[in-house]
Amino acid sequence: MRAVVCTDLNEVSVQDIDIPEPRAREVRIRIVAAGLCHTDLSVVRGNFDVPKPVVLGHEGCGYVDKVGPGVWEVAPGDPVVCSIIMPCHACPQCDRGAFSICDQWFEIAFSGIMPDGTTRLRRDDSDINSFFSQSSFAEYAVVPVSAVVKVRQDAPLEKLAGLACGISTGLGAAMVRAPVQPGATVAVLGAGGVGVATMIGARAKKALRVIAIDLVPTKLDHALRTGAATDAIVAGANTVEDVLRLTPGGKGVDIFYDAVGAATTIETGIAATRAGGTIVAIGIMENDLEYTVPLRGLINEKIITGTNGGSIVPRRDIPRFVDLMMAGELPFDAITDRYYDISQVAEAFDDLEQHRMTRGAFRFESSPS
Known part of the structure; x- marks a missing residue:
C-alpha cells in the first residue's frame, strides 16, 4: 500500500x-x-x-x-x-x-x-x-x-x-470544555482549521459576537465570509485594545480561545478577558512553552484552562457533531x-x-x- x-x-x-x-x-x-x-x-x-x-x-x-x-x-x-x-x-x-x-x-x-x-x-x-x-x-x-x-x-x-483531531478540538473547546453561553462575546486567536471550528462551535451555542484574530488577512476574510466570525482583527501590537473596543463597556470578552499556542498568546488572552471570564489554551507550538500569569488576573477570578482534543468523549460527541452538521446547525464540513x-x-x-x-x-x- x-x-x-x-x-x-x-x-x-x-x-x-x-x-x-x-x-x-x-x-x-x-x-x-x-x-x-x-x-x-x-x-x-x-x-x-x-x-x-x-x-x-x-x-x-x-x-x-x-x-x-x-x-x-x-x-x-x-x-x-x-x-x-x-x-x-x-x-x-x-x-x-x-x-x-x-x-x-x-x-x-x-x-x-x-x-x-x-x-x-x-x-x-x-x-x-x-x-x-x-x-x-x-x-x-x-x-x-x-x-x-x-x-x-x-x-x-x-x-x-x-x-x-483538529475540528473536534475546536468544536469541543467551545461546546464541551468551556461551553459558550447564549449571548456571550468570545474571541478566537487563530483562524486556521482549529480556530474556525471553535468559532463555528461558538456560533452554534448562540454567541452574540465571535471575534476572529489572526496575522493572515485572507484567513480572517474566510472566517467572516463563511459566517464563522462576526468580527475580525488583524493581530498586532494593539490586539488587546482592538478586542476590548468590541466588548460590552470595553471590559473584555467572556471567553478567549487561544488556538495558536505561541509565545505571549495566553498573555494576550488574559489581558483581553473580563474579570470572571475564561481563557482556554487549545494550540501548542512547542512542548516547552511557558507563560507569565498576572496574579491580579487570578484574584479577579479569571479562569485559565486548556483542552486536549476538545475534551470530547469521542463516541458521544463525534456522532453528535455529525448529526448537527447534517442538520445544517454545525457547518464544519466547509x-x-x-x-x-x-x-x-x-x-x-x-x-x-x-x-x-x-x-x-x-x-x-x-x-x-
Whole structure:
C-alpha cells in the first residue's frame, strides 16, 4: 500500500509498504480521507520528537476493512472516524471519564508503537513506527478499537476527517470544555482549521459576537465570509485594545480561545478577558512553552484552562457533531477546503506551512453520495 513516510528531519516521501494486519482489539480501516494537521508538519520539522521512520497521519476516516479478535463494537463495512483520543479504560483519568487526558494516551501518542508495545507497519523486513497508533496517511490503517467511532452511513466521510483531531478540538473547546453561553462575546486567536471550528462551535451555542484574530488577512476574510466570525482583527501590537473596543463597556470578552499556542498568546488572552471570564489554551507550538500569569488576573477570578482534543468523549460527541452538521446547525464540513493525493505530499505540507488553505486533507477515495 502507499503511505507517507518521514525518514528524517524534513525528509518525507511516498513509499510502498506492507498492508498491516490487526491484532486483538484492533481494527483495520480502508482510508477514505485523512486530514492535514500542523502536528504532522511539526514532526517533519523536528518540533516533536517521534522515532523514525514513521508513517504520518492522525486524522483518518474510512470504512472498516477487517477486525481483530475480540472486536464487537464495529464490523466490516462500517463508516468510522479514527479519533486521536484512545482511552485505555484502566487509568485513573479514564475511571473518572476524562478520556482526552488518559494517562496511557500521553505515553503512546508520540512513541511510535501500539498500546501493546509493538509495531504494525513494515516494509520488507524492517519495522516502521506508527503515529498516534494510527498512521492514516496510508491506504490502510490499523487502529485500536478504543479510538474507532462509528458514524452514520449517509455522512460524507471526506468531510469528517478533521473530526479525528483538529475540528473536534475546536468544536469541543467551545461546546464541551468551556461551553459558550447564549449571548456571550468570545474571541478566537487563530483562524486556521482549529480556530474556525471553535468559532463555528461558538456560533452554534448562540454567541452574540465571535471575534476572529489572526496575522493572515485572507484567513480572517474566510472566517467572516463563511459566517464563522462576526468580527475580525488583524493581530498586532494593539490586539488587546482592538478586542476590548468590541466588548460590552470595553471590559473584555467572556471567553478567549487561544488556538495558536505561541509565545505571549495566553498573555494576550488574559489581558483581553473580563474579570470572571475564561481563557482556554487549545494550540501548542512547542512542548516547552511557558507563560507569565498576572496574579491580579487570578484574584479577579479569571479562569485559565486548556483542552486536549476538545475534551470530547469521542463516541458521544463525534456522532453528535455529525448529526448537527447534517442538520445544517454545525457547518464544519466547509472548513476542509483543499484535497490532495498523497503523491502531492510536498505541495500539501508547503500549502499548510504557507497558510494557503483553512484545512486540507489527503483523499484516497470518495464516500458514496
